[in-house]
Amino acid sequence: MERIVYVNGAYVPESEAKVSVFDRGFLFADAVYEVTSVLDGRLIDNAGHIARLERSCRELEIKMPVTAEELTSIQLALIEKNKLVEGGVYLQLTRGNEGDRDFSYGDAIEPTLVLFTQAKKLIDSPKVQSGIKVISFDDIRWRRRDIKTTSLLPACLAKHAAHAAGADDVWLLENGYVTEGGSSNAYIITQEGTLVTRPLSNDILHGITRAALMKLAQETGLKIEERLFTLEEAMQAKEAFISSATTFVWPVVAIDDQPIGNGQPGPMALKLRDIYIQTAKACA
Ligand code: PDD
Numbered sequence: 001m002e003r004i005v006y007v008n009g010a011y012v013p014e015s016e017a018k019v020s021v022f023d024r025g026f027l028f029a030d031a032v033y034e035v036t037s038v039l040d041g042r043l044i045d046n047a048g049h050i051a052r053l054e055r056s057c058r059e060l061e062i063k064m065p066v067t068a069e070e071l072t073s074i075q076l077a078l079i080e081k082n083k084l085v086e087g088g089v090y091l092q093l094t095r096g097n098e099g100d101r102d103f104s105y106g107d108a109i110e111p112t113l114v115l116f117t118q119a120k121k122l123i124d125s126p127k128v129q130s131g132i133k134v135i136s137f138d139d140i141r142w143r144r145r146d147i148k149t150t151s152l153l154p155a156c157l158a159k160h161a162a163h164a165a166g167a168d169d170v171w172l173l174e175n176g177y178v179t180e181g182g183s184s185n186a187y188i189i190t191q192e193g194t195l196v197t198r199p200l201s202n203d204i205l206h207g208i209t210r211a212a213l214m215k216l217a218q219e220t221g222l223k224i225e226e227r228l229f230t231l232e233e234a235m236q237a238k239e240a241f242i243s244s245a246t247t248f249v250w251p252v253v254a255i256d257d258q259p260i261g262n263g264q265p266g267p268m269a270l271k272l273r274d275i276y277i278q279t280a281k282a283c284a
Contacts, residue, residue: 002014002015003082003116003117004078004081004082005017005078005114005115005116006074006077006078006113006114006115006116007019007112007113007114008065008112008113008114009113011077011078011081014116017114019112019114020097020099020112022097022098022099022100022101023094023096023097023112024094024095024096024097024105024109025092025094025095025112025150026094027101028103029149029150029151029152029153030060030062030094030095030105031062031092031093031094031095031112031149031150032053032056032057032060032062032092032093032147032148032149032150033090033091033092033093033148033149033150034049034050034052034053034090034091034148035049035088035089035090035091035245035246036049036075036088036089036091036245037087037088037122037245037246037248038079038084038085038086038087038088038089038117039086039122039123039277039280039281039284040085040086040281040284041079041084041085042281042284043072043075043076043079043089043284044245044280044281044284045208045209045212045245045280045283046072046075048208048211048212049091049208049245050068050071050072051068052148052206052208053071053091053093053148054068055147056147056148056149057093059144059146059147060095060147060149062093062094062095062111063109063110063111064093064111065093065110065111065113066113071091074115075089075091075115078115078116078117079117082117082119084117084119085119086119086120086121086122086123087117087118087119087120087122088117088118088120088122088245088246089115089116089117089118090115090116090117090118091113091114091115092113092114092115092150093111093112093113093114094111094112094114094150095109095111095112096109096110096111096112097109097112120246122246122247122248123277125247125250127168127247127250128250128251128265128270128273129265130253130265131250131251131252131253131254131264131265132167132168132169132242132250132251132252132253133166133167133168133169133252133253133254133255133257134162134167134168134169134170134171134181134252134254134255134256135161135162135165135167135170135171135255135256136170136171136172136173136178136231136255136256137158137161137162137170137171137172137173137182138172138173138174139154139172139173139174139179139180140154141154141155141172143202143203144202145179145180145202145203145204145205146200146201146202146203146204146205146206148205152183155182155183158170158172158182159182159183162182167254169181169182169183169184169242170182171186171231171234171252171255173231174203176230176231177198177228177229177230177231178198178228178229178230178231178234179198179203179204180198180204180205181242181244183244183246184207184242184243184244184247184250185197185198185204185205185207185209185210185242185243185244186198186234186240186242186252187240187241187242187243188229188233188234188237188238188239188240189237189238189239189240189266189268189269190233190237190238191236191237191238192223193222193223193238193268194222194223194224194225195217195222195223195224195225195268196224196225196226196227196229196233196237197210197214197224197226198226198227198228198229199226199227199228200226207243207244208245209243209244209245209248209249209276210243212276212279212280213243213249213272213276216272216275216276216279217272220271220272220275222268231255231256234255234260235255235256235258235260237260237261238260238261238266238268239251239260239261239266239267239268239269240252240253240255240260240266240269241266241269241272243276248273248276248277248280249269249270249272249273249276250269250273251264251265251266251269251270253265
Protein backbone atom coordinates (compact mmCIF):
# COMPACT_ATOMS: atom_id res chain seq x y z
CA MET A 1 0.00 0.00 0.00
CA GLU A 2 1.36 3.43 -0.93
CA ARG A 3 1.78 5.83 1.96
CA ILE A 4 -0.83 8.57 2.24
CA VAL A 5 0.61 12.00 3.00
CA TYR A 6 -1.00 15.36 3.69
CA VAL A 7 -0.25 18.44 1.56
CA ASN A 8 -2.12 21.70 2.03
CA GLY A 9 -5.54 20.31 2.83
CA ALA A 10 -5.41 17.10 0.76
CA TYR A 11 -4.64 13.49 1.64
CA VAL A 12 -2.80 11.99 -1.36
CA PRO A 13 -0.61 8.96 -2.17
CA GLU A 14 3.04 9.99 -1.70
CA SER A 15 3.77 9.62 -5.45
CA GLU A 16 1.13 12.27 -6.20
CA ALA A 17 2.17 14.80 -3.53
CA LYS A 18 3.37 18.10 -5.00
CA VAL A 19 5.13 21.15 -3.56
CA SER A 20 6.31 24.03 -5.76
CA VAL A 21 10.02 24.32 -6.64
CA PHE A 22 9.61 27.97 -5.55
CA ASP A 23 8.58 26.95 -2.06
CA ARG A 24 10.75 28.80 0.44
CA GLY A 25 11.15 25.62 2.47
CA PHE A 26 12.93 24.09 -0.53
CA LEU A 27 14.90 27.19 -1.58
CA PHE A 28 15.85 28.71 1.81
CA ALA A 29 14.98 26.12 4.50
CA ASP A 30 12.47 28.81 5.49
CA ALA A 31 10.42 26.30 7.43
CA VAL A 32 9.76 24.79 10.83
CA TYR A 33 8.97 21.21 11.75
CA GLU A 34 7.97 18.82 14.49
CA VAL A 35 8.25 15.07 14.99
CA THR A 36 5.72 13.42 17.29
CA SER A 37 6.26 9.79 18.20
CA VAL A 38 3.47 7.23 17.92
CA LEU A 39 3.05 4.24 20.24
CA ASP A 40 0.12 1.82 19.90
CA GLY A 41 -1.31 4.15 17.24
CA ARG A 42 -1.40 7.09 19.69
CA LEU A 43 0.43 10.42 19.68
CA ILE A 44 3.01 10.89 22.46
CA ASP A 45 3.49 14.31 24.12
CA ASN A 46 1.73 15.92 21.16
CA ALA A 47 0.40 18.97 23.00
CA GLY A 48 4.01 19.95 23.74
CA HIS A 49 5.06 19.48 20.12
CA ILE A 50 2.19 21.62 18.83
CA ALA A 51 2.86 24.31 21.45
CA ARG A 52 6.51 24.40 20.35
CA LEU A 53 5.45 24.61 16.68
CA GLU A 54 3.26 27.60 17.53
CA ARG A 55 6.21 29.23 19.30
CA SER A 56 8.56 28.55 16.34
CA CYS A 57 5.97 30.15 14.03
CA ARG A 58 5.62 33.20 16.29
CA GLU A 59 9.39 33.68 16.44
CA LEU A 60 9.71 33.55 12.63
CA GLU A 61 6.34 35.14 11.78
CA ILE A 62 5.28 32.09 9.78
CA LYS A 63 1.48 31.78 9.58
CA MET A 64 -0.25 28.71 11.01
CA PRO A 65 -2.81 27.72 8.33
CA VAL A 66 -4.80 25.49 10.72
CA THR A 67 -5.57 25.47 14.43
CA ALA A 68 -3.84 23.20 16.93
CA GLU A 69 -7.01 21.06 17.06
CA GLU A 70 -7.12 20.75 13.28
CA LEU A 71 -3.45 19.76 13.22
CA THR A 72 -4.10 16.97 15.69
CA SER A 73 -7.03 15.75 13.56
CA ILE A 74 -4.74 15.62 10.53
CA GLN A 75 -2.08 13.71 12.49
CA LEU A 76 -4.67 11.20 13.71
CA ALA A 77 -6.17 10.82 10.21
CA LEU A 78 -2.72 10.00 8.81
CA ILE A 79 -2.09 7.43 11.55
CA GLU A 80 -5.40 5.81 10.66
CA LYS A 81 -4.98 5.98 6.86
CA ASN A 82 -1.49 4.47 7.08
CA LYS A 83 -2.36 2.00 9.86
CA LEU A 84 0.62 3.28 11.82
CA VAL A 85 1.14 1.46 15.11
CA GLU A 86 4.66 2.56 16.08
CA GLY A 87 6.86 5.31 14.64
CA GLY A 88 6.24 8.99 14.17
CA VAL A 89 4.32 11.74 12.44
CA TYR A 90 6.51 14.35 10.73
CA LEU A 91 5.04 17.80 10.24
CA GLN A 92 6.61 20.60 8.22
CA LEU A 93 5.32 24.09 7.79
CA THR A 94 7.08 26.40 5.33
CA ARG A 95 6.58 30.12 4.84
CA GLY A 96 5.18 29.25 1.40
CA ASN A 97 5.99 30.43 -2.10
CA GLU A 98 5.49 33.60 -4.11
CA GLY A 99 6.23 32.04 -7.51
CA ASP A 100 9.85 33.16 -7.79
CA ARG A 101 13.11 33.15 -5.83
CA ASP A 102 13.51 36.22 -3.63
CA PHE A 103 15.19 36.39 -0.23
CA SER A 104 12.59 38.77 1.15
CA TYR A 105 8.87 38.04 1.18
CA GLY A 106 5.54 39.81 1.31
CA ASP A 107 2.80 39.73 3.94
CA ALA A 108 0.35 37.94 1.66
CA ILE A 109 2.44 34.77 1.40
CA GLU A 110 0.50 31.61 2.28
CA PRO A 111 2.24 28.77 4.15
CA THR A 112 2.75 25.20 2.94
CA LEU A 113 1.81 22.42 5.33
CA VAL A 114 3.05 18.86 4.79
CA LEU A 115 2.68 15.86 7.09
CA PHE A 116 3.66 12.22 6.70
CA THR A 117 4.03 9.12 8.87
CA GLN A 118 7.12 6.99 9.34
CA ALA A 119 6.98 3.46 10.75
CA LYS A 120 9.84 2.71 13.16
CA LYS A 121 10.51 0.42 16.10
CA LEU A 122 10.76 2.70 19.10
CA ILE A 123 10.30 0.34 22.04
CA ASP A 124 12.42 -2.59 20.82
CA SER A 125 15.23 -0.52 19.37
CA PRO A 126 18.57 -2.40 19.40
CA LYS A 127 20.23 0.85 20.57
CA VAL A 128 18.64 0.43 24.00
CA GLN A 129 20.60 -2.78 24.66
CA SER A 130 23.82 -1.69 22.95
CA GLY A 131 23.78 2.00 23.79
CA ILE A 132 25.22 4.44 21.26
CA LYS A 133 28.72 5.69 20.60
CA VAL A 134 29.14 9.39 19.90
CA ILE A 135 31.97 11.54 18.67
CA SER A 136 32.44 15.17 19.68
CA PHE A 137 31.85 17.64 16.86
CA ASP A 138 32.05 21.40 16.47
CA ASP A 139 28.59 23.00 16.81
CA ILE A 140 28.47 25.26 13.75
CA ARG A 141 24.71 25.95 13.87
CA TRP A 142 23.11 29.40 14.02
CA ARG A 143 22.28 31.18 17.28
CA ARG A 144 18.54 30.42 17.44
CA ARG A 145 18.66 26.68 18.08
CA ASP A 146 15.55 27.06 20.24
CA ILE A 147 13.54 27.41 17.01
CA LYS A 148 12.93 24.06 15.33
CA THR A 149 13.78 24.97 11.74
CA THR A 150 14.53 22.62 8.85
CA SER A 151 18.00 24.19 8.40
CA LEU A 152 19.53 20.86 9.34
CA LEU A 153 22.63 20.74 7.14
CA PRO A 154 25.03 21.03 10.12
CA ALA A 155 23.29 18.08 11.77
CA CYS A 156 23.39 16.04 8.54
CA LEU A 157 27.13 16.68 8.09
CA ALA A 158 27.86 15.94 11.74
CA LYS A 159 25.91 12.67 11.74
CA HIS A 160 27.52 11.63 8.48
CA ALA A 161 30.96 12.27 10.01
CA ALA A 162 29.96 10.16 13.04
CA HIS A 163 28.91 7.26 10.81
CA ALA A 164 32.11 7.56 8.77
CA ALA A 165 34.06 7.30 12.06
CA GLY A 166 32.15 4.15 13.05
CA ALA A 167 30.03 5.96 15.67
CA ASP A 168 26.26 6.39 15.89
CA ASP A 169 25.90 10.11 16.52
CA VAL A 170 27.59 13.29 17.71
CA TRP A 171 27.69 15.40 20.83
CA LEU A 172 28.05 18.99 19.70
CA LEU A 173 30.58 21.27 21.35
CA GLU A 174 30.71 25.02 21.73
CA ASN A 175 33.52 26.71 23.67
CA GLY A 176 34.40 23.33 25.19
CA TYR A 177 30.87 22.73 26.49
CA VAL A 178 28.38 20.17 25.20
CA THR A 179 25.32 21.80 23.65
CA GLU A 180 23.25 18.85 22.40
CA GLY A 181 23.31 15.59 20.49
CA GLY A 182 22.96 15.66 16.69
CA SER A 183 19.17 15.58 17.03
CA SER A 184 18.64 15.12 20.76
CA ASN A 185 19.28 16.64 24.18
CA ALA A 186 22.37 15.46 26.09
CA TYR A 187 22.68 14.41 29.76
CA ILE A 188 25.25 12.94 32.13
CA ILE A 189 25.00 11.29 35.54
CA THR A 190 27.99 12.33 37.63
CA GLN A 191 29.94 9.93 39.86
CA GLU A 192 27.93 11.41 42.77
CA GLY A 193 24.68 10.44 41.01
CA THR A 194 23.57 13.93 39.93
CA LEU A 195 21.74 14.36 36.65
CA VAL A 196 23.36 17.21 34.70
CA THR A 197 22.01 18.76 31.52
CA ARG A 198 22.44 22.10 29.82
CA PRO A 199 19.88 24.75 30.86
CA LEU A 200 17.29 26.01 28.38
CA SER A 201 18.42 28.99 26.29
CA ASN A 202 18.70 29.93 22.61
CA ASP A 203 21.71 27.56 22.42
CA ILE A 204 19.63 24.37 22.40
CA LEU A 205 16.28 23.03 21.30
CA HIS A 206 13.83 22.92 24.20
CA GLY A 207 13.14 19.21 23.89
CA ILE A 208 9.61 18.04 24.57
CA THR A 209 10.99 14.70 25.74
CA ARG A 210 13.47 16.61 27.91
CA ALA A 211 10.64 18.52 29.62
CA ALA A 212 8.76 15.31 30.46
CA LEU A 213 11.92 13.49 31.49
CA MET A 214 13.10 16.25 33.83
CA LYS A 215 9.74 16.24 35.59
CA LEU A 216 9.90 12.46 36.02
CA ALA A 217 13.54 12.58 37.17
CA GLN A 218 12.55 15.14 39.80
CA GLU A 219 9.68 12.93 40.97
CA THR A 220 12.06 9.98 41.41
CA GLY A 221 14.09 12.15 43.79
CA LEU A 222 17.12 12.40 41.52
CA LYS A 223 19.36 15.39 42.20
CA ILE A 224 19.30 17.60 39.09
CA GLU A 225 21.65 20.36 38.01
CA GLU A 226 20.82 22.36 34.88
CA ARG A 227 24.23 23.75 34.02
CA LEU A 228 26.87 23.64 31.33
CA PHE A 229 29.19 20.62 31.26
CA THR A 230 32.40 20.02 29.35
CA LEU A 231 33.37 17.06 27.20
CA GLU A 232 35.97 16.14 29.84
CA GLU A 233 33.31 16.03 32.57
CA ALA A 234 31.11 13.88 30.34
CA MET A 235 33.97 11.45 29.76
CA GLN A 236 34.43 11.06 33.53
CA ALA A 237 30.71 10.59 34.16
CA LYS A 238 29.08 7.47 35.55
CA GLU A 239 26.49 7.50 32.75
CA ALA A 240 25.52 9.51 29.71
CA PHE A 241 22.38 9.50 27.60
CA ILE A 242 20.29 11.38 25.05
CA SER A 243 16.57 12.09 24.71
CA SER A 244 14.31 12.90 21.77
CA ALA A 245 10.93 11.98 20.33
CA THR A 246 12.51 9.39 18.03
CA THR A 247 14.69 7.72 20.67
CA PHE A 248 12.95 8.50 24.00
CA VAL A 249 16.11 7.73 26.03
CA TRP A 250 19.17 6.05 24.56
CA PRO A 251 22.24 5.36 26.71
CA VAL A 252 25.56 6.75 25.46
CA VAL A 253 28.31 4.17 26.11
CA ALA A 254 31.33 5.90 24.55
CA ILE A 255 32.43 9.42 23.65
CA ASP A 256 35.33 9.75 21.21
CA ASP A 257 36.08 6.05 21.76
CA GLN A 258 36.38 6.50 25.53
CA PRO A 259 33.95 4.20 27.40
CA ILE A 260 31.52 5.95 29.76
CA GLY A 261 31.34 4.20 33.15
CA ASN A 262 31.83 0.48 32.45
CA GLY A 263 31.01 0.96 28.77
CA GLN A 264 27.53 -0.54 29.18
CA PRO A 265 24.13 1.23 29.15
CA GLY A 266 23.71 2.89 32.56
CA PRO A 267 20.98 1.74 34.98
CA MET A 268 19.67 5.27 35.54
CA ALA A 269 19.31 5.93 31.81
CA LEU A 270 17.41 2.66 31.39
CA LYS A 271 15.23 3.39 34.42
CA LEU A 272 14.35 6.87 33.15
CA ARG A 273 13.58 5.39 29.73
CA ASP A 274 11.17 2.87 31.30
CA ILE A 275 9.44 5.48 33.45
CA TYR A 276 9.14 7.85 30.48
CA ILE A 277 7.59 5.19 28.21
CA GLN A 278 5.15 4.00 30.89
CA THR A 279 4.01 7.55 31.64
CA ALA A 280 3.86 8.55 27.97
CA LYS A 281 1.68 5.55 27.12
CA ALA A 282 -0.62 6.23 30.07
CA CYS A 283 -1.08 9.88 28.99
CA ALA A 284 -1.35 9.23 25.20
N1 PDD B 1 14.92 16.11 16.81
N2 PDD B 1 17.80 18.81 20.02
C1 PDD B 1 17.78 18.75 18.67
C2 PDD B 1 18.82 19.50 17.92
C3 PDD B 1 16.79 18.00 18.00
O1 PDD B 1 16.78 17.96 16.66
C4 PDD B 1 15.83 17.29 18.76
C5 PDD B 1 14.74 16.48 18.14
C6 PDD B 1 15.90 17.37 20.17
C7 PDD B 1 14.92 16.66 21.07
O2 PDD B 1 13.65 17.27 21.02
P1 PDD B 1 12.31 16.46 21.27
O3 PDD B 1 12.48 15.75 22.58
O4 PDD B 1 11.28 17.47 21.33
O5 PDD B 1 12.17 15.46 20.12
C8 PDD B 1 16.89 18.15 20.76
C9 PDD B 1 13.88 15.39 16.10
C10 PDD B 1 13.47 14.12 16.75
C11 PDD B 1 14.31 15.23 14.65
O6 PDD B 1 14.88 16.16 14.14
O7 PDD B 1 14.03 14.19 14.05
